Amino acid sequence: MGLPPRGAIWRVLVTGGAGFIGSRLVRRIETEWENAQVTVVDDFRSGNFKNLEGFRGDLIAEDISRLEMRAFFKPKDFDAIFHLASITDTRVADQKQMCLDNIEGFRNLLEFAQGTRTPITYASSAATYGIDARVNAETDPRKPANVYGFSKAQLENLAMRTLLKPEHAGWAVNAVRYFNVYGPGEAHKGPMASMIYQLYRQMKAGNRPRVFKQGEQTRDFVHVDDVVQCTLQAMAGGKPGVFNGGSGAARSFNDVIALLNKALGTGLEPDYIDNPFAFFQPFTQADLTRSRHELGYEPQYTLDKGVAEYVAWLEKQAC
Ligand SMILES: NC(=O)c1ccc[n+]([C@@H]2O[C@H](COP(=O)([O-])OP(=O)(O)OC[C@H]3O[C@@H](n4cnc5c(N)ncnc54)[C@H](O)[C@@H]3O)[C@@H](O)[C@H]2O)c1
Structure with missing residues (x-):
């Protein structure tokens, strides 16, 4: 049509x-x-x-x-x-x-x-x-x-x-x-905004980005x-x-952190934390x-x- x-x-x-x-x-x-x-x-x-x-x-x-x-x-x-x-x-x-x-x-x-x-x-x-x-x-x-x-x-x-x-x-x-x-216009979603936005906020505040061990879970x-x-x-x-x-591609949380460090000019290491969820999408x-x-x-x-x-x-x- x-x-x-x-x-x-x-x-x-x-x-x-x-x-x-x-x-x-x-x-x-x-x-x-x-x-x-x-x-x-x-x-x-x-x-x-x-x-x-x-x-x-x-x-x-x-x-x-x-x-x-x-x-x-x-x-x-x-x-x-x-x-x-x-x-x-x-x-x-x-x-x-x-x-x-x-x-x-x-x-x-x-x-x-x-x-x-x-x-x-x-x-x-x-x-x-x-x-x-x-x-x-x-x-x-x-x-x-x-x-x-x-x-x-x-x-x-x-x-x-x-x-x-x-x-x-x-x-x-x-x-x-x-x-x-992810992208412009999601801030109002708070905890439901994308992980890219959550990690950006943490890093912008000077904190190490927190992700579940070992940050290799991927998302499209x-x-x-x-x-x-x-x-x-x-x-x-x-x-x-x-x-x-x-997007047709699977990228890891570690990838996101590396890209955010590059864009922000920071060198913050991930803070890997235990995953409390029995089910968490690995991919x-x-x-x-x-x-x-x-x-x-x-x-x-x-x-x-x-x-x-x-x-x-x-x-x-x-x-
Ligand atoms: N953001 C994502 O990653 C994602 C992923 C998969 C699917 N979706 C779907 O995309 C759509 C948009 O999501 P979004 O990320 O923009 O979320 P959002 O929460 O920003 O937008 C949803 C909007 O719908 C309105 N709304 C909810 N229920 C309503 C109702 N019964 N009557 C009138 N308005 C109502 C809300 O006020 C809000 O403005 C949703 O259907 C969502 O399920 C989003």
Whole structure:
């Protein structure tokens, strides 16, 4: 289906638009499509108004799982829907709250958009893969290790089940499974911000960066601008399905510390501490074969480039 030409009026709904990734997506859309009409739905449970500096659109400060959508809009008001609203604190153990808010929010949106078959791209997560230590492709079994990952798997099931109905066949509802996203705009997430940001903060304060022994656990760290790009390409692709949104590379916490030392001009040695968790992912890495072939997605950031640019950005904020 593609995306509209740059000068076109593009009417877009972004849920979770005051959050880290959602606000970066909103900014990208408003920058590149100068006539875009963006509506954000966000109840600010983990977002921050500062992320929406310069926002030109309409903001509905409501909970998407309880919002009576038709009281605010008609389905034909939107050309595209990006659904990123979610409880993102993976430590939330209240299973009812996690499932109710995350799953019912998506169901509400699907029911709203089904009559017009408005395309939807929604945020899923690498947490659906669980703690399997391997390069994960979308066809791998899903084994979420926490209720957050479980709720994301249920979003995927709901989309799949909806699309099985003959009247919805071919409706462009697709997911991007984000991996470990880092970059500008995540500070409001506190302990849920990326390890890159946590380690930066420790080192900036002159402390040795604390990581679990021996710092060789790896993650697919992906820059926020790459996942925004992948999300836009999933929308442009117009195909139902699930797509990995990662960097395609696994890098260790020791690598991150070395890159932060380089960017900060420090020489802080890691402080290796015991890992208290029985289950801790030793390795994550996205297999990008499907995203590359079906979406044309190609990440632009290596970890080296991403950390260097991110630290430069963080240092500028501190001035
Ligand atoms: N950051 C990552 O590494 C990562 C990895 C995998 C998946 N994701 C997914 O990407 C999406 C965005 O995450 P983020 O990192 O930007 O987190 P975030 O917490 O900064 O953003 C989530 C936003 O959704 C809003 N929100 C939550 N529940 C809501 C509800 N019921 N109604 C309305 N608004 C609601 C929050 O206020 C917040 O602004 C989420 O769906 C998340 O699960 C993120």
